Amino acid sequence: MSEIPFKGEIRRDYITGSDVIFTFSRDKRPKDFKNEEILYGKAENCPFEYGKENLNTTIKFVGDPWKLRLMYNKYPIVNENVTLSDKEDFFTKYVNYGHSYVIIDTPDHLQKFYQIKEDLLESWFKLIIDAEDLAYSDEKIKHVYTFRNNGSISGGSLYHPHTQVIGFTFLPPIIKQELEIIKNNEKRCVIEEAIGKEGKRTLLKDENVVAIAPYGSRFRGLSIIVPKRHMDYVGRLDDAEIKSLAKFIKIILEKNYKIFGSHSYNLIFHELKGNKELHFYIEIAPRFSNFGAMELSGLYINSLRPEEYLELFNKAN
Numbered sequence: 371m372s373e374i375p376f377k378g379e380i381r382r383d384y385i386t387g388s389d390v391i392f393t394f395s396r397d398k399r400p401k402d403f404k405n406e407e408i409l410y411g412k413a414e415n416c417p418f419e420y421g422k423e424n425l426n427t428t429i430k431f432v433g434d435p436w437k438l439r440l441m442y443n444k445y446p447i448v449n450e451n452v453t454l455s456d457k458e459d460f461f462t463k464y465v466n467y468g469h470s471y472v473i474i475d476t477p478d479h480l481q482k483f484y485q486i487k488e489d490l491l492e493s494w495f496k497l498i499i500d501a502e503d504l505a506y507s508d509e510k511i512k513h514v515y516t517f518r519n520n521g522s523i524s525g526g527s528l529y530h531p532h533t534q535v536i537g538f539t540f541l542p543p544i545i546k547q548e549l550e551i552i553k554n555n556e557k558r559c560v561i562e563e564a565i566g567k568e569g570k571r572t573l574l575k576d577e578n579v580v581a582i583a584p585y586g587s588r589f590r591g592l593s594i595i596v597p598k599r600h601m602d603y604v605g606r607l608d609d610a611e612i613k614s615l616a617k618f619i620k621i622i623l624e625k626n627y628k629i630f631g632s633h634s635y636n637l638i639f640h641e642l643k644g645n646k647e648l649h650f651y652i653e654i655a656p657r658f659s660n661f662g663a664m665e666l667s668g669l670y671i672n673s674l675r676p677e678e679y680l681e682l683f684n685k686a687n
């Protein structure tokens with residue numbers, strides 16, 4: 371790959387105050403999804419297959435032959451090779467400093483994420499913790515965003531199952547919003563209150579973890595998976611909690627495939643290391659359409675109440 375001259379930048383929209391990450395280099399990245407059609411990326415063209423390890427810089431392999439891989443993102447949203455500097459004016463610009471890592475979830479190009487064996491999903495959690503700790507070891511990093519884009523309308527551009535871990539020097543709006551809600555909730559942790567009060571919308575629970583279809587679900591079939599113990603980020607999980615989370619992710623994704631058929635989804639970690647108030651949880655958001663004008667206004671439309679989703683969930687066996 372030739373040198374990419376433009377490293378990207380973050381500009382603030384002076385009308386809405388939204389920060390926009392410009393990633394010019396990403397235009398050059400490979401695309402498996404195009405024009406809303408799913409062009410199932412063929413394994414022979416995929417850069418994440420066995421024998422093509424030299425195409426990316428790997429930080430850690432798990433297993434021999436490897437079953438999971440942590441590596442630097444070749445097409446980073448933010449990257450480490452820029453100087454950190456802010457410039458304020460009518461035109462506000464930030465340098466897009468950060469860390470971008472990719473985890474290859476499985477060597478099998480066509481494997482669904484829920485089909486990955488439970489013990490390997492536990493290793494996946496541990497690799498995420500490695501990646502997050504690596505990002506957080508840089509004191510400039512304020513927030514690490516871990517997520518999976520799965521499918522053509524999830525924002526994903528490559529078919530091969532993978533997870534992204536991105537270290538930002540700032541807090542994304544969703545985390546700021548969640549902190550604002552906590553500030554206005556004098557009782558206690560919002561997530562723990564939800565665990566206590568969402569009984570009739572509880573999808574799954576065991577001694578460590580609860581899965582809920584939240585009252586105000588923004589998307590059809592949305593679920594959150596929550597460790598009962600209060601913790602700021604994924605790195606505090608013990609082995610038993612990791613086991614429960616891995617099991618619940620598998621069950622929910624598999625049931626969602628039974629309920630909705632093949633579909634796109636996002637899987638997102640909500641967390642903030644070092645913050646005492648935010649309670650770590652994982653969100654699974656099935657995606658059936660791109661954002662419309664309503665969503666662009668900040669409002670969401672959902673045609674499936676969480677109570678109805680729960681009914682479908684319980685029937686899907």
Ligand SMILES: [Zn+2]
Pocket residue numbers: 412413416417418419478479530
């Ligand atoms: Zn592949």
Ligand SMILES: [Zn+2]
Pocket residue numbers: 559560561562599600601648649
């Ligand atoms: Zn809590």
